[in-house]
Amino acid sequence: MTKKSDQTRIVQAGIGMDPSTGAVAPPLHTSSTFIWPDCETKGQFDYGRTKNPTRELLTNSLVELENGKGGEIVNSGMAAIDLCLNLLNAEDLIIAPHDCYGGSHRLFTHRALQNRIRVEFVDQGDENALQAAMALGPKMVFIETPSNPLMRIVDIQMIAAMAREVGALSVCDNTFLSPVRQKPLDLGCDIVVHSNTKYINGHSDVVGGCIIANTAELAERLRWWANCAGLTGGPFDAWLTIRGMRTLPARMDIQEDNARVMAAFLTSHDQVDRVYYPGLANHPQAQIIRRQQSGPGAMLSFEIKGELSTTKDFLCHLELFSLAASLGGTESLICQPAIMTHAGMAPEARRKAGIKDNLIRISVGMEKINDLISDLETAFERLE
Numbered sequence: 385m386t387k388k389s390d391q392t393r394i395v396q397a398g399i400g401m402d403p404s405t406g407a408v409a410p411p412l413h414t415s416s417t418f419i420w421p422d423c424e425t426k427g428q429f430d431y432g433r434t435k436n437p438t439r440e441l442l443t444n445s446l447v448e449l450e451n452g453k454g455g456e457i458v459n460s461g462m463a464a465i466d467l468c469l470n471l472l473n474a475e476d477l478i479i480a481p482h483d484c485y486g487g488s489h490r491l492f493t494h495r496a497l498q499n500r501i502r503v504e505f506v507d508q509g510d511e512n513a514l515q516a517a518m519a520l521g522p523k524m525v526f527i528e529t530p531s532n533p534l535m536r537i538v539d540i541q542m543i544a545a546m547a548r549e550v551g552a553l554s555v556c557d558n559t560f561l562s563p564v565r566q567k568p569l570d571l572g573c574d575i576v577v578h579s580n581t582k583y584i585n586g587h588s589d590v591v592g593g594c595i596i597a598n599t600a601e602l603a604e605r606l607r608w609w610a611n612c613a614g615l616t617g618g619p620f621d622a623w624l625t626i627r628g629m630r631t632l633p634a635r636m637d638i639q640e641d642n643a644r645v646m647a648a649f650l651t652s653h654d655q656v657d658r659v660y661y662p663g664l665a666n667h668p669q670a671q672i673i674r675r676q677q678s679g680p681g682a683m684l685s686f687e688i689k690g691e692l693s694t695t696k697d698f699l700c701h702l703e704l705f706s707l708a709a710s711l712g713g714t715e716s717l718i719c720q721p722a723i724m725t726h727a728g729m730a731p732e733a734r735r736k737a738g739i740k741d742n743l744i745r746i747s748v749g750m751e752k753i754n755d756l757i758s759d760l761e762t763a764f765e766r767l768e
């Protein structure tokens with residue numbers, strides 16, 4: 385049979401896998417420990433922290449989707465990123481994006497303060513800055529694209545090749561697009577990490593993460609650390625995530641269609657200054673987007689005409705968008721990065737990163753698009 389599509393693989397993952405019952409849906413195994421066939425022989429499973437059948441099913445499905453060789457499910461996206469740092473020795477250098485996810489920025493910064501690693505934050509869209517950083521002899525290069533909240537795109541293939549050349553491992557945070565829109569291992573990365581909390585589970589009811597590696601050896605090293613440090617995810621979370629993931633391709637299709645329409649609406653609105661969305665033809669990295677993404681995804685942001693107070697008023701007038709951080713669920717979420725997701729950044733750092741007070745970020749959900757647009761329209765009208 386020819387290679388199956390992502391959609392088929394996701395829908396079929398673990399279906400009819402339990403011959404003891406013939407259950408169509410995969411069972412939830414909660415047992416913390418498993419019986420040994422005899423004193424000398426371990427079974428396939430022996431202790432839940434090390435390996436659990438439900439978690440293993442989710443791991444294998446995600447490894448298949450990312451075209452990896454092995455991986456592990458952990459307790460959160462941050463646990464996945466911290467797990468990668470176990471591959472580094474004290475004072476090894478990691479190169480990270482200057483505009484990476486706030487939690488990652490905090491983790492790298494504080495691990496460096498403990499002398500566990502060294503970190504250099506770089507604008508990876510600036511090739512000269514990138515070259516200079518590579519000359520410092522990094523052991524790991526961390527990539528995140530599209531960036532949050534401005535949807536900047538960097539060239540994964542180019543950065544992964546540069547990392548390989550200097551003997552560094554490349555790690556890509558693929559949370560914003562999910563494996564149905566971008567496959568970093570195919571583009572040369574060594575490791576992919578996800579916050580499963582976002583698109584992969586997709587229903588805003590699990591916090592989880594995963595790592596997937598491009599070789600069995602690397603995957604085993606990561607799994608060894610996940611077991612050693614006790615980072616592996618719980619079975620019920622894995623079971624919910626398998627259930628949520630079934631509809632990932634369908635959700636992404638609908639949410640992306642909605643985001644396209646919303647981006648076009650916002651672009652043409654006279655109360656909007658600027659729209660950031662990878663699906664717009666005038667996106668500064670449109671060429672890279674065409675090469676490395678199979679679609680623009682469903683995250684966008686825009687600058688409303690006005691100040692912080694106008695922005696707050698606008699958000700208050702909305703009825704269909706929940707005011708919340710996070711993203712990737714079926715429901716539309718809206719936030720004001722300057723005082724919510726990026727409030728921890730100093731105002732000067734925010735200014736440098738281009739995050740203005742009038743910036744609004746939307747995780748576009750699966751609601752009927754006409755309802756979302758008319759809600760936005762009403763909120764704009766009420767500002768006048």
Ligand SMILES: *Cc1c(COP(=O)(O)O)cnc(C)c1O
Pocket residue numbers: 460461462463485487488528532557559560578579580581582591592593
């Ligand atoms: C949410 C997020 C994380 C962290 O994931 P958690 O599951 O919240 O720990 C990491 N990277 C990106 C891009 C995210 O959006």
